[in-house]
Amino acid sequence: YHHLIDSIFFSLTYMEKKIEKDLHHHHHHHQQHQKEIKNTETKIEQHQEQKISQASSNIMANLVTSSSSDHHHHHHQLELAAGNLSSIFGDTSSSLPFPYSYFEDHSSNNPNSFLDLLRQDHQFASSSNSSSFSFDAFPLPNNNTNPFFTDMPLPQAESSEVVNTAPTSPNSTSVSSSSNEAANDNNNSIGKEVTVKDQEEGDQQQEQKGTTKPQLKAKKKNQKKAREARFAFLTKSDIDNLDDGYRWRKYGQKAVKNSPYPRSYYRCTTVGCGVKKRVERSSDDSSIVMTTYEGQHTHPFPMTPRGHIGMLTSPILDHGATTASSSSFSIPQPRYLLAQHHQPYNMYNNNNNSLSMVNRSSSDGTFVNLGPTSSSFPGFGYDMSQASTSTSSSIRDHGLLQDILPSQIRSDSINTQTNEEVRK
DNA sequence: CGTATTTGACCGGCGC
């Protein structure tokens, strides 16, 4: 358990607007905080604006709340961490998109998979322990320990509002998502949407409108790259590589400004899938690892050869310390899967979707949602159409859907098929 | 021999 990692998510979005909003709201408070934060600030600067951070921080706090779960204590730590982190991350803000949805999906796929677990949990909810399943969910570490799973990530909304997930929900993780540029885009609502898609959707749009903002001009907006939504999540872990079930190829590493720890850049190895992730350890609290995902996977996910996703039990990770290689951490990402689901939620309607989302999540037990939400999330949201944004859109479309659908089937196939996965 | 990682060069954006 020591190893347990708690993950926290929250979204980052750059969305200026939101941020601004948030700022306005929180503004005052934040300032003070910021000062305190100092340390974090630096980071923040890099990543995002201070302001944002502030807002986010608040959020974070909420999010963090605890994880609970069976396991024990870790919570405490987590929470603390969260606080700090949040400040750090500041950037994020906005909604989160993500994934929960995928949980569901997975579950469908693999019985074992955590998804299932999740669902249950979720539904049950909140309080329950997320932890347990969480493990399953992720491949990683268990064995080792680790971690992280214990908590699961929940998505939370990040947006300013923030949700509080906490209370009930067991897990501590928090997430936030945001579209980056979107912010920029945002100006034009259009642009934003595009990029953001997922998240945005409901939430953002509204929000944005409200805010005013000056902003930059969009310039490129769509054109160049649209950007994809991003969301970050924090994990408390000694290990730095987590396995999230996807395979990643490291394509870069850079020193982080004020941190002794470097930031690693990874890209999903699946063809046609342009999802990227960045992993870095918090300088403030070395036990925390922040990973930021950008984009959605087009494929359900690569499982390992055998059943479960990456080996649940297996091993791996542990030693991980070393560098890890390829894969790296975990996280849930969004999945499309769900696409279909029906889902309950209604979320978006509300004004801020984000909130709604969040709430939902929290209330329900977290997650969930999204998927359904439809639009927003990245996961399913995209659909093909969008996908294109960056790279190839073509690929995924079909693949994804199909894959998704037949979950069980897939699994079988998968097993047999391929995947080579490694495992080791 | 195929693939993943390492790591410095490169590039575009931004502030000055």
Added chain:
DNA sequence: GCGCCGGTCAAATACG
């Protein structure tokens, strides 16, 4: 324009 910076590319290298 210049330099800083975050992010990415890609040649060289590791690994198995």
